[in-house]
Amino acid sequence: MTNVDEVYERLRGTGPERDGWLSNHAPMAAEALIRHGHERIVHRWLDDYADRLETRPRGISPVLADDWESPLGDPTRTGDWLNFFDRELALAPWREVLVSWWPRLLPGIAAGATHGVIRVGHAVRSLIDGPTPARIGELGQGLAYWAARWQPLAPPGAGPYPATDPRSALDAVPRVPDQRSGARERLAQLAATPGWAGASGAVPGDPADDVPTRLAAIVEAATLRHGTHGYAAPVMLVHAATAPSAVARVLPVLPDALWKPSLAAAWSATAAITAAYSPGTARPVPARPPELVMALAAEDGDEHAIKFADTALDVYARTGSARVLDSARHSIHLLGA
Template sequence: MTGLTYTDAMSGALDRLRSIGYEHGTMLVNHAPMAAEAMATLGYADDIATWVEDNLAHRRYKDLPTPRFPLSATDESDWRPALGDFDRVTDWWEMFDRELAEKPWQEVLNLWWPRLVSGMSGVMTHGVIRTAHAVRAIARAGESDNALYRKELAHGLGYWAARYSLSDAQAVDAELRRGTPGPARPEGAAYTALDELVADACGHYATVQTGHPVPLIHAITGPAAVRLVLPHLPADLQWTSYLAARHCSDGIRGYYSSSRGPATAPAAAVPREDQLIAEAVELGDEHAIKLAEVAVRHQALRPDDRYAAAANAATTRLRKFLSAHSFYD
């Protein structure tokens, strides 16, 4: 054991991954920075370098697309038509890289979060998930040298913008307009609502049958990513963020579940928290690791057996799936 710190492990991982493309296969997503950050948070910093190298050996990531022409962050007529255009993903990343080099990350986040949140469902919420992991990393870095973390946040926001869902954004914006001005909500209402949404999505995952074990996981990890960022957002953005997360989670559950109806925690016993994490890391699967981190994080926020039940179900199903398949998202 080398006893690496979170900072040492994450700096090494982000440096190794900074030139790796966003996707592999047919719109399969690069989870490596997210999984590395989850492992560091879970106390597995010493295992990250080996995990990253193994991931790179088994994934054929595409190169970062060639830039087309610079985007202007101050000209809405320039950047808005590029929303949801993956051909512009490098233009988006470079724009955010410039913005984050010149301004505090909180200022950039609070400007762009409301512009992007309605379209967060694109590619199964991976843009907002990658952004959330980057936010936790950069917030943890504090005032220290965080150039790698700023670049990772630029990648997260850039990917989110390039895979922005135009169709879902219209639906979410329509829902928001119907709810305006709406009744006054107590302070912290978005926190409570997101915690309930994540717990319900976990219970749903643990009790329904699915063909592929991965897609339905994002009904959990998408809202959990929004919950992770919520403390860094102003109060007037929090309820909107919950509504967008709920729209995504409901949509994923509706599309990928073969069973309907209220979800309840299964009666079967699940492993202890430390064993749950260890089994996910040993499996090495990105989704198992990230869901285990969500389970641990939310258990600390609001104890509920459904978190561990979902993480255990995901690791079990993924172990079986991986024994029969060579690669997947």
């Protein structure tokens, strides 16, 4: 039987990206497979994924604790950031390092098309189960990736805005005008997109609800919306759900003072991915056979399908909604098409 520490040790020498910008999904997908009872196939899955892994990059010049802002968002310094967080986590408890760096990294939540925060979310979930050197090392890799690809979004507008339910709020997010380019180019259009400041600043949900409840509702809305809108960009629109899900996984180890900023950043990430990739019209979700969601994703083998199924199952555990499972099965079908 495979545990997550074996996976993290196996992947320790790999880099967070390949081909210059594509994310290494192996540690995230493997953690999700193991958590949902598919540990027997993990090493075979990793064998199949091996040709998409690159060697951990070397450093150029050390990142200094008192001069960390200048290399922030510089992907050529990825190796330096990996070395930096290895040192930081060797000197202080992992929760202390995370709490120190979370507010620094949170404004750049779009890093790596949100894969930085997603990788951190998977690592923290494993650490909550019990800290081990391998899990702490994986947290360092996630934080380093986030720092190296740190990318802020266009700032939201100032309120007040009417409270809305998350699904309606997502439907109201404006689309960027040019949807032919890559993620960085699409997200760069947000500042000039009419309606963006208002949509991103209007964090949906009842202000009387607590932050976990509002964040869970955003994840649920994005998960369901993938079923009706994912046909346009199945892979990229996954992250509208998995990015806020990652933030939700980190909340339990953050001080309360960081919860509201985390909620706002999670919503901005969901809204940004929606603006960049969502089509203008919905398509109905067809009925699907009642396969177990993670089993279907595991059979498909696509790393985004596995991570999306993981998030969908979190939503289902909270809501018991059959619509979530229908949407997830359809989305996995789209991702495997």
